[in-house]
Amino acid sequence: RHMDQMTASLPALPTLPLIGNGSLFLGDTQQILKNLWTLADLAFKHKNSAKLWLGPKLYVAIGDPEDAQVVLENCLDKDVVYRFLRPWLGHGLFVAPVNLWKAHRKVLLPVFHNKIVEEYLGVIAEQADVLVERLNERVDAKQFDVLKYITACTLDIVFETAMGERMDVQHSPDTPYLRARHTVMEILNMRLFKVWLQPDCIFNLTPYAKQQRDNIDLTHKFTDEVVQKKRLEYERKKGDLKGQNDGKLRAVLDLLFGREIEFTDEQLREHIDSITIAGNDTTALVIAYTLVLLGIHQDAQERVLQEQESIFGSSTRGSTKEDLQQMHYLERVIKESMRLYTVVPIIARNIDRDIYLPTCGVTVPAGAGAVIGAFAIHQSAAWGPKPEVFDPDRFLPERSQNRHPAAFLPFSYGSRNCIGRNFGMLIMKSIISTVVRSYKIEADEIGPLKVEMLLFPINGHQIKISRRTLLK
Numbered sequence: 001r002h003m004d005q006m007t008a009s010l011p012a013l014p015t016l017p018l019i020g021n022g023s024l025f026l027g028d029t030q031q032i033l034k035n036l037w038t039l040a041d042l043a044f045k046h047k048n049s050a051k052l053w054l055g056p057k058l059y060v061a062i063g064d065p066e067d068a069q070v071v072l073e074n075c076l077d078k079d080v081v082y083r084f085l086r087p088w089l090g091h092g093l094f095v096a097p098v099n100l101w102k103a104h105r106k107v108l109l110p111v112f113h114n115k116i117v118e119e120y121l122g123v124i125a126e127q128a129d130v131l132v133e134r135l136n137e138r139v140d141a142k143q144f145d146v147l148k149y150i151t152a153c154t155l156d157i158v159f160e161t162a163m164g165e166r167m168d169v170q171h172s173p174d175t176p177y178l179r180a181r182h183t184v185m186e187i188l189n190m191r192l193f194k195v196w197l198q199p200d201c202i203f204n205l206t207p208y209a210k211q212q213r214d215n216i217d218l219t220h221k222f223t224d225e226v227v228q229k230k231r232l233e234y235e236r237k238k239g240d241l242k243g244q245n246d247g248k249l250r251a252v253l254d255l256l257f258g259r260e261i262e263f264t265d266e267q268l269r270e271h272i273d274s275i276t277i278a279g280n281d282t283t284a285l286v287i288a289y290t291l292v293l294l295g296i297h298q299d300a301q302e303r304v305l306q307e308q309e310s311i312f313g314s315s316t317r318g319s320t321k322e323d324l325q326q327m328h329y330l331e332r333v334i335k336e337s338m339r340l341y342t343v344v345p346i347i348a349r350n351i352d353r354d355i356y357l358p359t360c361g362v363t364v365p366a367g368a369g370a371v372i373g374a375f376a377i378h379q380s381a382a383w384g385p386k387p388e389v390f391d392p393d394r395f396l397p398e399r400s401q402n403r404h405p406a407a408f409l410p411f412s413y414g415s416r417n418c419i420g421r422n423f424g425m426l427i428m429k430s431i432i433s434t435v436v437r438s439y440k441i442e443a444d445e446i447g448p449l450k451v452e453m454l455l456f457p458i459n460g461h462q463i464k465i466s467r468r469t470l471l472k
């Protein structure tokens with residue numbers, strides 16, 4: 001009651017007894033996205049925020065950059081909804097409680113510094129070449145879903161750079177480990193949107209609980225073995241190679257030994273699993289959306305190609321960091337793709353103390369949750385008229401300078417934003433550069449979308465490709 005009073009000026013959709021607005025999350029994943037848009041439209045008609053009750057818990061849905069900024073800068077604790085990830089990711093960075101997160105993020109931050117991730121460009125270039133080779137089977141054929149090709153490629157990149165292990169998913173996509181990962185993700189997704197499966201006491205009675213446990217065990221065992229192997233290597237080298245680089249790739253895991261916090265093997269596993277899970281599907285999806293958008297907008301594809309030719313001539317070699325720095329237009333295209341198709345559409349935080357939101361003029365009470373609608377903010381008034389139009393030049397510096405800094409948050413915002421965002425940009429630019437130099441892409445509209453943990457097109461990322469004649 002007290003919470004309801006404090007937030008009385010916020011608009012709300014009608015509630016039902018007990019479940020409140022829980023019905024927003026009933027139905028298929030396409031319907032759920034439509035419901036989220038209904039909520040966003042309601043917020044836009046008021047001061048860009050609305051409230052909803054999920055069972056006994058109050059949430060404030062935020063569609064305003066200023067209010068999003070206040071929450072993301074001040075409330076670093078993740079919402080309880082992320083608890084489903086705990087059995088899998090433990091206290092890895094993604095779901096770690098705030099105190100532990102602060103200490104660990106400080107140690108992990110330098111590992112994702114540009115200077116380090118740039119060392120991974122060789123791995124990225126190699127895997128991009130394999131991707132181009134694999135796509136060859138689709139040349140001049142009918143439309144196909146490009147996401148599965150891209151996902152295999154980003155998995156190879158993220159695994160090798162995070163763990164130092166070459167998985168070769170692009171050539172052998174069907175392994176027990178990958179199957180287990182997939183099953184766990186499917187169960188987590190299902191639980192997120194089937195509210196009746198959320199209480200542990202009910203979930204544990206279903207066969208999914210055992211299936212989840214068995215598959216999580218299998219993935220843990222896999223990462224544990226890699227961690228143990230790397231620890232042995234680290235101990236062996238510690239004595240004779242102080243500070244020297246033996247020329248081998250320094251994967252994220254290698255860099256987590258001997259730091260100011262001595263991570264246990266379990267903590268290492270939790271961090272590495274979090275990184276490979278947070279870093280893969282996100283990156284793959286943005287690449288796939290961008291390729292489809294380039295297929296739809298031939299003028300943009302032509303501009304990307306011209307920029308590529310000005311950097312590479314007719315070469316199909318991989319990108320260096322200097323090359324990537326010159327891909328200004330491609331960077332704008334990728335940003336526009338992330339704005340229109342925000343692959344992490346919602347960010348949910350726990351409000352751990354009363355917090356005043358300046359735009360909606362409401363103090364949100366401690367104990368409530370905040371749902372930042374990144375997908376809605378990306379199409380809000382902050383983007384001027386026609387936010388639905390694909391226009392990469394919105395990101396030109398002169399057109400960006402008056403925009404609110406939190407109007408664009410594909411990687412979230414504030415100190416708990418995406419730690420891998422620079423690495424992600426590096427991968428995305430590199431891969432798209434290689435694909436566009438090799439193939440001309442054609443595509444139709446993306447069509448209806450659905451929200452699972454991430455945002456997917458119902459009909460997949462359909463494209464048609466033909467080989468570019470100019471390039472060898």
Ligand code: HEM
Pocket residue numbers: 093094095105158274275276278279280282283286343344346347348409410411412416417418419420421423424425
């Ligand atoms: C286009 C690619 C990517 C997108 C759109 C993306 C998006 C995000 C977002 C929105 C968050 C915050 C999630 C939340 O609070 O609910 C996040 C966190 C995170 N991301 Fe990314 N990400 C991308 C790539 C990567 C890559 C390449 C890595 C690592 C290899 C990575 C690792 C992480 C980690 C570890 C976190 C948790 C950070 C923390 O809580 O301190 N991400 N990402």
